[in-house]
Amino acid sequence: MSSPAVAALPADPFRRSPWPRVAMVALVIYVIYACAQLEVSWARVEIGLENAGRFFARLFPPNFSRWELLVKGLQESLQIAVLASTLGIVLALPIGLCAARNLMPSWATWPARFIIVSARSFHPVIVAILFVKAVGFGALAGILALTLASIGFIGKLFTEAIEEISDKEVEAIRATGASFASVLAFGVLPQVFSRFIGFATYQLDSNLRNSTMVGIVGAGGVGGTLFAAFQRFDYDYVCAILISIITLIMIGEVLATGVRAIFIGNATLSDVFRRGGAHRREMHLEDD
Amino acid sequence: MAGAATPAAAAAQPPVAERIWRRFSPAQRLARFSVYLVIVAAIAASVQSVEVIPEFLADAPEQVVDLLTRMWPADWAHYPDTVHDALIETLHIATLGTLLSLVLAMPVGILAAHNLVPSTPVNLIAKLILVSSRSVNSLVWALLFVGIFGPGALAGTLAIAFRSIGFVGKLFGEALEEAQRGPIEALTAAGAPWMSRMTYGYWPQVSPAFWSIALFRWDINVRESAVLGLVGAGGIGMVLDSALNLFQWPRVAVVLIAIFAVVVVAEVVVTQVRRRVI
Incomplete structure (x- = not known):
């Protein structure tokens, strides 16, 4: 059978x-x-x-004899990263909010989405070239280029985060007769805050990496020194610059992990120092 | 949390209505406050010391508009003779670089996964390789390889590959560490050798993650390979660089439009492939 x-x-x-x-x-x-x-x-x-x-x-061996120039470049890179991240985040939040389909009408989402997509489509170095031609050599071009990159990245992720929130809280706040600003402040922002911290620290990290590079096209920071040393075949100085860039980036990564532990993991300062930030980072959403 | 107190302490506390409820303990608030403080201090220090010429800043919108008017109309005749070939070369660099990085990253990812190689020193060495690959920007990798192999697409391909090892290896290693123990234990119990455990136990579990990492990285690499030419590593960046140096703005416009189109197409391709196949 x-x-x-x-x-x-x-x-x-x-x-x-x-x-x-x-x-x-x-x-x-x-x-x-x-x-x-x-x-x-x-x-x-x-x-x-x-x-x-x-x-x-x-x-090898790396040549640190011209460390003053190196420190000056690194300092400028840091300034570019800090200012570009600040400006980028400040500008990206309203744009990202406008692009969220669940809160805004379509006449607001389309222009905002267009801004985000066009800010994301070019590599920061290409944008930096254009800004160098437009506003001259120096840190300003780097700041503007990385600001644009930050708007694209944070704007996109912020929009996605807002679109994924639960409607219940928003409706509850609305039902109390709250104004739109109150709905945002008490219904929307608390739900996206921890994710926002995640990609803001990530963007700071990424801006730090890119700020050491935009100097290659003349947009300020240590990249210019690096490129000049390369073209002069000053390879031992190149090695010194690379070691310091990598150190700087790693310090930035440790700090970012600490900030995430404090805001997302509710850690205290002593927790952060003890564990060295065991908080796991989010999956890389974009190039690092 | 500040609200969680021992029963003995709770007895000494004032009645519920008079208690002050706080979300965070003082130490947590101190930590948050100090982060804010550091951020504000960093911004203030940067604003004060950054070398920005105010006239240039005020002038910026006007200059950007001027630049755009000089770019338009774009020099379309430039596309067929130079830009097209460079664009194809860029795509080749991105694709070959991604494939090479998959080959190179797989062993490193395996060495980094603690459940496959249960030796902490080996894991740490593999992780160090991955971190250093990611910490060096693709333009720096390109500079190094141009120094070694001379200008051209070979340097670009290797730069893309070495830059991607960290990303692919890290995500692949994490996917391996998250694989379920069940099938592996079943294979081990049946006496399967290491290779069979890999191909029949781990690979079916991690292959969707692997291919989506590969696609994702390819998308990023298409963007990245467009700039490698600025340091002489081949692709469309070299065309862009020469047009920029000669101030041929209409040609620059064509190159930028071409890059934009390729990036958008790559993103659409990746989204479609991911939806249909993975």
């Missing part, structure tokens, strides 16, 4: 779809084709590896 369920089984129940295999073959063909297009070959890699030895030998 055979059961109908057994009879209905296909000949090979563990048969897999052929498509992943086809995709793999296509991928391999593409890699070969693209390598040919880019003129990437093993010979070039081999020559490069020879160069790499000499290159790394010249990087």
